[in-house]
Structures are given as C-alpha cells and as structure tokens.
Amino acid sequence: MQHRRGDTNPRRGDMNQSEYLISTSSCRKAKERRQSRPAHVNAPISKTDPERIKLTLQGQRLRCAELERQLNEMRVELEKTNIEVDHELSNDFSKILNSANDAEITPFMKLFWEQQKKLFSSSSKGVRYHPMIIRFCLSLAAKSPSCYEELRTSKVLILLSQRRLKDYRNAIRPQRGFNDKVIEQLKSLTNSYFDVQRYVVLLFDEMKVQSNLVLDKDTGELIGFTDLGDLYLNFAVLDKTDEIATHALAFIVRGVSTQLKFCLAHFSTNGVTASQLMPIFWEAVFILETFCNLWVICTTSDGASPNRRFYRLHKSMDGDADTDVCYRTMLYLVRFIHESHHFLL
Numbered sequence: 001m002q003h004r005r006g007d008t009n010p011r012r013g014d015m016n017q018s019e020y021l022i023s024t025s026s027c028r029k030a031k032e033r034r035q036s037r038p039a040h041v042n043a044p045i046s047k048t049d050p051e052r053i054k055l056t057l058q059g060q061r062l063r064c065a066e067l068e069r070q071l072n073e074m075r076v077e078l079e080k081t082n083i084e085v086d087h088e089l090s091n092d093f094s095k096i097l098n099s100a101n102d103a104e105i106t107p108f109m110k111l112f113w114e115q116q117k118k119l120f121s122s123s124s125k126g127v128r129y130h131p132m133i134i135r136f137c138l139s140l141a142a143k144s145p146s147c148y149e150e151l152r153t154s155k156v157l158i159l160l161s162q163r164r165l166k167d168y169r170n171a172i173r174p175q176r177g178f179n180d181k182v183i184e185q186l187k188s189l190t191n192s193y194f195d196v197q198r199y200v201v202l203l204f205d206e207m208k209v210q211s212n213l214v215l216d217k218d219t220g221e222l223i224g225f226t227d228l229g230d231l232y233l234n235f236a237v238l239d240k241t242d243e244i245a246t247h248a249l250a251f252i253v254r255g256v257s258t259q260l261k262f263c264l265a266h267f268s269t270n271g272v273t274a275s276q277l278m279p280i281f282w283e284a285v286f287i288l289e290t291f292c293n294l295w296v297i298c299t300t301s302d303g304a305s306p307n308r309r310f311y312r313l314h315k316s317m318d319g320d321a322d323t324d325v326c327y328r329t330m331l332y333l334v335r336f337i338h339e340s341h342h343f344l345l
Helices: 009-038 050-081 087-097 107-120 131-143 147-151 162-169 182-190 229-237 274-290 305-312
Strands: 197-210 246-254 263-268 295-301 326-328 335-338
Touching: 107 131, 131 147, 131 162, 147 162, 162 335, 182 263, 182 274, 263 274, 274 295, 274 305
Parallel strands: 197 295, 295 335
Antiparallel strands: 197 246, 246 263, 326 335
16 A cells, blocks of 8 residues: 655645735735725724724814814805895885786796896805896896996896806807808798798898997907908908998897797998998898798898998899889898888897
8 A cells, every 4th residue: 555645845835825925915915905994984993993993082082173163164155145134125026026916927927037136045156147137138138238347236136147147249250241050040030931931031231330349358369440251251342341330230030920040241331332231232132032931021231321322232133113112132032121110120
C-alpha cells in the first residue's frame, strides 16, 4: 500500500503566508475606512464605534448651522421686500375684490384680480407671471411707457419690469424687411382659418421716428440708416444708401371676417416714394398669398401724395377706370382705397 506524502514545498508555504498577510492588511484598512466615516443617523449607539458617533454629531451640527444661516437670509430678504398694508386698507381691498357681482366680471378681469392677489402675497423675486398678464403688460407699455412705469412704481398694481418686458418683446429679433420667423408665426396663427376667414386687408402707413444711430451689441450692426429690407432693392431705388432714416414704414394685416391684427414687416425710410412702395407692396402680397395662404382683397392707407401716386401706377391694370378713390388690378383683384381713417377698417 502506498501512502501520499505531505506537501513539504517551502515555496508554497511562503505563498500561503503572504496571502494571509495581504488579507489581514485589507481587512484592517477596510475597518479603518469604515471607522473614519460618520455613522448613520439611526444607527444603534450601543453597537457603534464612539469615533463614528462623534463624526456624525459634527456633521449634523454643521448642517444645522447651514440651515440656520439660510433661514436668516430668507428672513432678512422678506423684511426687505415685504409691503406693509394698513389693516383698514387691506379690508377695503378684500371687500372690493370679494363683493363684486360675478355676472358683471369678465373672465380676464377675474383672472387679473386673482393674479394680483397672488402677487401681493408673494415675494418679488422669482415671480412667474400668467401669460395673459404678460400680454396685458406688453399692450400697456406699448401704448404709453411712461404711464406704465408710473403704475408699476406706484405699486398700485404688480406689473412686470421694463427689463423683463424687453425679453418678451425680443422673442423674435426685429429686423427691417420681411422676417422668416414672423412669417412662420403668422402661418401658425392662421393655420386653422378656412374659406372666407382667409380674406385679409393689407394696410401700410409711414410714421415719423427719431433719427439716430444705434449699435446692436449682438450683431455689431449700426441701426438707423434707410433700409428697405433688401440690399439690391436699396441700391436700385434709394438715392443714397447711407442716409439716416426719419420714418418707419409698416405693413399691417387685418382680417376681414376675423380679429386678426398682425404686423407683417417694417422698413426704415426717409420719406417713402411710389417707386419704393411698388416692389415692397407686391412682395408682401406674394408672401401672404404664397406662404401664408391668405388672400389680399384690399389695401388701404392714408391720402399722402406718395400713396396716391402709388395707386395711380395701377390705374392701367383696371382698364383706365375713371375713378379717384378706388382702383382694382385685374391680375390679383386687389382694390386700392385711401382715406383718412384707414386703420378703422
């Protein structure tokens, strides 16, 4: 019978001893790392190392100190921005807002006062305004910036600042001529129109503006020169392309059977002439009928001499009809009307 001898290889014994030392060292390091970390807040105290409890306590103290600091900052900010209202005045406000007849309150009026009550009770920092309130503020500021600022600074109403309104006004960067983004917006507004709702009136008018040059910090462009929206058109019909503009020519689209009111484009001019109006006007008609599927059946403006001369250029298209007020082009069936109250159409 053969007996198996024991393993007496000294190299293998050294390997087992080194593995044991490595394992022991790893366990010791893991234990040291565990003891250097704070214990869980709900860990049992009787089974937790005192050093870990001490680290946890230090961390909780630091956290409490940070929370207390933030609370003090919030308290100081509230004391700085709050508005103290007299008790009698507060009762008057509540009585006026709560005792109104619901049958006489329009939906927007109800929404406006609800938003005002919410804004009165909230901080002025990080306020989120309702979209209808933003539109109302934009309309007020466009009609009279000074009156709007007076209302806002008097704190009779909580309104958006002029700086924030500027961000909303420049959602589409304004530019002279026909803007692709503006045309896309008009298409989206009229996408659901059908049949007679697509008949529109194209109005144009020129208004006096302050003559000045302004540097656009985003594009580095000097704004204020005469500009008809197209470089080739500028060189073709303008006597000088480096003159400072004194007027702004605007094209407005009004719906015949809808409430559509939309500014299609504006141009910087120095007193527009009939020859300058001709290409701009028909490009506007082309854009409306081709890209927006809106049918221009009429155009109107005031009775300025360049506008009358522009109308007379189309007289031959109506078979030389002997009329002074209304001409019609047989090609596009667009009627030209001029009167003093053209924007009431």
